[in-house]
Amino acid sequence: MFGLARQLANRGVLGLNRRNAEYTLRYNQRRLYPLVDDKLQTKRLAREAGITIPELYGVVEGEYQVRSLPDMLKQHSDFVVKPAHGSGGDGILIISGRLKEMYRKTDGLLISKEELNHHVSNILSGVYSLGGQPDRALIEYRVRSDPLFETISYQGVPDVRVIVFLGVPVMSMVRLPTRISGGRANLHQGALGAGIDIATGTTLTAVCGNDIVTEHPDTGNGITGLEIPDWEALLMLAANCYQLTGLGYQGVDIVLDQEKGPMVLELNARPGLNIQIANRTGLLPRLILVEKNHKGLHDVDERVAFAQKHFGVLAQKARNHETA
Amino acid sequence: MSRRHLYVLVLSLAGTGLGLFLYKALVLGFPLAPHTISDIWNVEGRITFIARDTPVKVSFFIPRTTRRFAIVNENFISQGYGISTATEGSNRRAVWSIRKAKGQQTLYYRAVVRQIGIKEPLTIMRPPEVESPRFEGPHITAAESLIAEIRAQSADVDTLVKELIKRLNKPQPDDNTALLLGEQTAVSNKVKIAVRILAQAGISARVVQGIRLEQENRNALLLYWLEVYDEKQWRSYDPVSGDSGVLEDYLPWWRGAEPLVRLEGGDKLQVTLSVSLNQEEAVRAAIQSGKIRSPLLLEFSLFSLPIHTQAVYRVLLLVPVGAFLLVILRNVIGIKTFGTFMPVLIALAFRETQLLWGIILFSLVVGLGLSVRRYLEHLKLLLVPRLASVLFVVVLAMGLLSVLTHKLGFERGLSVALFPMVILTMTIERMSIVWEERGASEALQQAVGSLMVAALAYLIMSISYVEHLVFIFPELLLVLLAVTLLLGRYYGYRLLELRRFKVLAGGNA
Numbered sequence: 001m002f003g004l005a006r007q008l009a010n011r012g013v014l015g016l017n018r019r020n021a022e023y024t025l026r027y028n029q030r031r032l033y034p035l036v037d038d039k040l041q042t043k044r045l046a047r048e049a050g051i052t053i054p055e056l057y058g059v060v061e062g063e064y065q066v067r068s069l070p071d072m073l074k075q076h077s078d079f080v081v082k083p084a085h086g087s088g089g090d091g092i093l094i095i096s097g098r099l100k101e102m103y104r105k106t107d108g109l110l111i112s113k114e115e116l117n118h119h120v121s122n123i124l125s126g127v128y129s130l131g132g133q134p135d136r137a138l139i140e141y142r143v144r145s146d147p148l149f150e151t152i153s154y155q156g157v158p159d160v161r162v163i164v165f166l167g168v169p170v171m172s173m174v175r176l177p178t179r180i181s182g183g184r185a186n187l188h189q190g191a192l193g194a195g196i197d198i199a200t201g202t203t204l205t206a207v208c209g210n211d212i213v214t215e216h217p218d219t220g221n222g223i224t225g226l227e228i229p230d231w232e233a234l235l236m237l238a239a240n241c242y243q244l245t246g247l248g249y250q251g252v253d254i255v256l257d258q259e260k261g262p263m264v265l266e267l268n269a270r271p272g273l274n275i276q277i278a279n280r281t282g283l284l285p286r287l288i289l290v291e292k293n294h295k296g297l298h299d300v301d302e303r304v305a306f307a308q309k310h311f312g313v314l315a316q317k318a319r320n321h322e323t324a
Numbered sequence: 325m326s327r328r329h330l331y332v333l334v335l336s337l338a339g340t341g342l343g344l345f346l347y348k349a350l351v352l353g354f355p356l357a358p359h360t361i362s363d364i365w366n367v368e369g370r371i372t373f374i375a376r377d378t379p380v381k382v383s384f385f386i387p388r389t390t391r392r393f394a395i396v397n398e399n400f401i402s403q404g405y406g407i408s409t410a411t412e413g414s415n416r417r418a419v420w421s422i423r424k425a426k427g428q429q430t431l432y433y434r435a436v437v438r439q440i441g442i443k444e445p446l447t448i449m450r451p452p453e454v455e456s457p458r459f460e461g462p463h464i465t466a467a468e469s470l471i472a473e474i475r476a477q478s479a480d481v482d483t484l485v486k487e488l489i490k491r492l493n494k495p496q497p498d499d500n501t502a503l504l505l506g507e508q509t510a511v512s513n514k515v516k517i518a519v520r521i522l523a524q525a526g527i528s529a530r531v532v533q534g535i536r537l538e539q540e541n542r543n544a545l546l547l548y549w550l551e552v553y554d555e556k557q558w559r560s561y562d563p564v565s566g567d568s569g570v571l572e573d574y575l576p577w578w579r580g581a582e583p584l585v586r587l588e589g590g591d592k593l594q595v596t597l598s599v600s601l602n603q604e605e606a607v608r609a610a611i612q613s614g615k616i617r618s619p620l621l622l623e624f625s626l627f628s629l630p631i632h633t634q635a636v637y638r639v640l641l642l643v644p645v646g647a648f649l650l651v652i653l654r655n656v657i658g659i660k661t662f663g664t665f666m667p668v669l670i671a672l673a674f675r676e677t678q679l680l681w682g683i684i685l686f687s688l689v690v691g692l693g694l695s696v697r698r699y700l701e702h703l704k705l706l707l708v709p710r711l712a713s714v715l716f717v718v719v720l721a722m723g724l725l726s727v728l729t730h731k732l733g734f735e736r737g738l739s740v741a742l743f744p745m746v747i748l749t750m751t752i753e754r755m756s757i758v759w760e761e762r763g764a765s766e767a768l769q770q771a772v773g774s775l776m777v778a779a780l781a782y783l784i785m786s787i788s789y790v791e792h793l794v795f796i797f798p799e800l801l802l803v804l805l806a807v808t809l810l811l812g813r814y815y816g817y818r819l820l821e822l823r824r825f826k827v828l829a830g831g832n833a
Contacts, residue, residue, distance in 0.1 A: 004822050015815070015817040125707035210827055
């Protein structure tokens with residue numbers, strides 16, 4: 001047992017206690033949390049800073065607005081309903097089309113107007129929000145997945161999670177929905193996580209739960225070696241979010257829209273640690289390297305260049321070689 | 325800098341705690357273990373019977389303050405019964421009465437008894453009347469001749485009584501004694517016969533029944549002994565050995581040949597007497613010496629509080645112990661629970677319900693609440709009214725469970741009322757959300773995790789040593805606090821994380 005702990009420590013694997021104490025507690029100021037916990041605020045900030053985000057169609061703030069929901073939605077045939085304070089993908093409803101008075105979900109099931117209204121009421125009453133306080137429901141543009149991912153995801157839209165530490169993208173993975181995850185891109189719900197080479201934007205092997213996989217369990221297509229388009233632009237977008245919120249240690253979720261390119265979906269002040277499993281490598285050495293050097297990095301270009309230089313697979317291998 | 329600050333704080337907390345603890349334990353002599361010799365006892369009489377749906381009257385002898393024992397505090401516990409006590413001669417009697425009662429009834433008499441070390445017996449000037457039933461027919465002759473024999477072999481009342489007891493206890497008694505004793509050779513019968521023989525001889529004597537304040541005893545046996553009036557005082561004799569003078573720890577409960585309890589209007593009468601050491605008082609001596617040695621320390625300690633409040637702190641001081649356990653289980657082991665401290669509160673409730681019943685009742689209440697919560701889901705309720713509705717259901721479910729278990733005769737079920745219902749409601753709400761969003765297995769996993777943590781916390785909190793130590797030495801909590809602060813700086817892996825990240829170990833390193 002202690003042997004295992006030592007092995008993990010040697011590999012620089014970050015544990016929850018250490019993440020909380022040395023990263024989130026130290027670099028993420030409490031007063032900044034609302035900026036990312038409230039997706040409405042995140043959206044406003046991002047819009048002001050010129051960061052691409054899915055277009056906001058409307059906000060439902062009170063029960064009284066639920067009745068007029070159909071009017072609000074009249075001109076959109078597809079959209080996403082999500083709680084402003086949701087976490088872990090809970091409470092997100094994706095409507096991909098309509099059939100007369102019914103709405104069609106991404107899994108093909110139809111739901112009635114009443115069911116949609118009830119879902120929105122639930123969001124408002126705080127069912128999905130942290131701590132259960134009353135919430136608002138956002139209705140926004142439905143991202144259409146880049147064709148690249150169509151072969152390796154089941155329904156839903158895959159997203160790219162980038163851990164940004166002091167403005168430097170340190171690790172990244174793409175989360176691919178599966179049938180088990182119900183079309184959601186959350187690892188704990190059964191989605192696949194595939195590590196990404198920060199230098200080149202090509203996918204590495206993927207994990208499903210704790211197992212290493214090389215092909216998608218539902219589509220059977222290979223996952224490894226796919227090149228994510230506009231990789232550098234995506235890294236820039238992620239790195240920019242540091243200035244946006246001021247949070248030192250954050251997870252940036254980016255989706256690739258087939259028309260509009262990379263857009264920031266949401267930010268997370270307590271990003272999970274599974275990304276290490278997806279990349280099969282520990283976060284700690286990279287975080288320490290950034291801590292040492294971040295003062296010399298003045299703008300986004302420099303930070304992204306630093307990341308690509310030091311955190312690519314080749315650089316990693318070289319470093320492992322040195323330590324070994 | 326902040327790390328050194330922490331270490332200084334931890335060291336000073338642990339130092340203060342340990343220092344005080346050692347001082348109290350070694351210098352003032354506070355007991356380290358919960359069982360220590362004491363002269364204060366809790367005695368309890370428990371009377372159960374089935375009432376016949378008619379007026380019920382229960383008369384029960386209760387002990388009285390004597391030269392050797394003081395009844396410090398008395399309680400009569402019964403539901404809906406009227407209670408009166410009266411002194412009858414040398415006895416005290418409590419009478420419970422009720423106009424109508426049906427089914428299983430339980431009455432309690434509780435008293436705190438203090439042993440007083442007065443050795444000299446009380447002198448009674450007026451000789452008591454001899455009131456034992458006389459012998460009849462051939463028994464009179466047998467008794468007379470037995471008395472004549474004993475008289476011849478003794479010098480005074482004392483030696484006469486001893487000779488009588490010796491004869492009554494012979495394995496092969498002579499003809500006269502055998503006739504008087506009859507078929508029954510139980511001690512109770514011998515004592516009664518001895519009283520009648522002595523009465524025949526014109527000596528006042530009586531049967532005493534009582535219990536021995538010797539050790540914790542859930543079912544104390546009634547002991548018999550003989551009291552004889554001689555030289556203006558009552559002398560006690562052991563009915564088997566004939567030794568005079570009662571053992572120090574014999575508590576007389578009542579005198580005379582009447583039964584301990586009489587019941588009108590019920591059946592299946594059962595009485596149990598129990599004895600336990602009074603723990604609160606066990607440290608009295610240490611406190612006394614502490615008051616002399618360091619008055620301030622004791623003046624501002626828990627012992628300056630009324631006994632009743634002390635009892636509350638006995639439980640409250642266990643909460644930090646539970647919280648400490650939770651810190652370890654969550655931050656070092658990595659077990660997920662519903663609500664940070666919910667398991668500790670559930671564990672407190674388990675103290676009343678006992679573990680098995682606690683788990684059963686908890687599961688029943690939460691299960692019922694969950695199903696109602698799922699039903700309410702369809703009604704589109706807003707959060708606060710929904711939570712309130714679940715709370716209603718939880719309280720009603722608890723009431724219903726109490727009634728049902730009571731009717732079925734499980735008294736444990738009554739203690740469901742001690743569950744923290746608001747915490748249960750929040751647990752139900754969170755569990756149903758996890759259920760909906762993450763699936764049943766995750767929800768059940770967390771529920772079982774919480775319950776296991778609660779059970780573990782209960783097991784640790786119910787160790788009598790732990791309870792004793794934190795109450796007598798609350799400064800030990802400072803030491804626990806110091807360790808908790810240190811654990812707050814534990815940045816290592818959680819035990820369950822090792823399994824989670826196992827794939828990352830080894831490999832291409």
